[in-house]
Amino acid sequence: MLTQKSSLVKKAALEADKVQAPILQSYDLTVAQYKFLKKLYYSPKDSVRVMDLENTFSMTxxxxxxxxxVLEKKGYTTRIVNPKDARSKIVSLTDNDELYAATKKYPGRFYGYATLPVDDVEASVIELERCIKELGFVGVMINGPFDGHFLDEERFFPIFEKAAELDVRLNGKQIGRKAGATFITKKSIEAKKKIIELSKDFNGTLNDTDCIKVVGISRNAFYKYKREIKIS
Structure with a gap:
């Protein structure tokens, strides 16, 4: 009886995978990748080791x-050294997508700084580019030493080269920008367009207080943008 039930469960699981596959394909995910993400999503943060995934899904x-x-290159997950056992690694969902959700909820008030899986330099370069170009982040936070290695080691150079290429901030300091140049973000451009359209100092009818509320930015950012608009 037990063998028969196990067979039915296995058959049902395979049928469910067939149904899920085309849906997941539209999200550029395979069934196996989705199962990993689901496992990580429903597990306590930083509690899943690579070997746990192997055991859960019976794979090598x-x-x-x-x-x-693949998931790391897509920016979904990251691996870090297990602080309780350096011989293993913890797998986690990246914080970047959660941070992106916050920046979308409060536009003009929060700006994203990417976190990277520094132990995988190739994945870090890909994730950094995704965060800047797709999520609209303005910089990256990297703290060292990392796993006993200092960040001035040559192995980490591609991360800094990508940061310079993308013209982003590293731990709050600008990389690859000339001294005195204005720091421009997609969000600042959008906010300035709205200020020009709505503020009575330009093409609109709103006073400063109402304009700040409608545009959804801080008071300091509003007056900073106004000054830059007038100068330009």
């Missing part, structure tokens, strides 16, 4: 690593 270490490498 190399298969699990292949899936994780």
């Amino acid at each position: 270490h190399s298969t699990a690593i292949d899936i994780l490498q």
Whole structure:
């Protein structure tokens, strides 16, 4: 009886995978990748090791690593050294997408700084580019030393080169920008357009207080943008 029930469960799981596959494909995910993400989503933060994923889904270490490498390149997950056991690694969903949700909820008030899986330089470069170009982040936070390695080691250079190429801030300091140049973001451009359209100092009818509320930015940002608009 138990064998028959196990067979039915396995058959149902396979049928469910067939139904999920085309839906997940529209999100550029495979069924296996989705199962990993679901496991991480419903688990306490920083509690899932690579070996836990292997055991949960009955797969080899190399298969699990292949899936994780794809998820990392897509910016969904990151691996860090387990602080309780340096021989293993913790797998977590990236914080960047959560931060992006906050910046969208409060436009003009919060600006994103990317966090990166620094131990995987290639994945870090890909995630940094995604955060800047797709999520609209303005910089990246990297703190060292990392896993016993200092960030001035040559292995980490591609991360800094990508930051300079993208012209972003590193821990609050601008990388690759000439001294005295104005720091411009997509959000500041959008906010300035709204100020020009709505403020009575330009093309609109709203006073400063009402304009700040409608545009949804802080008072300091509003007056800073006004000055820059008048100068330009």
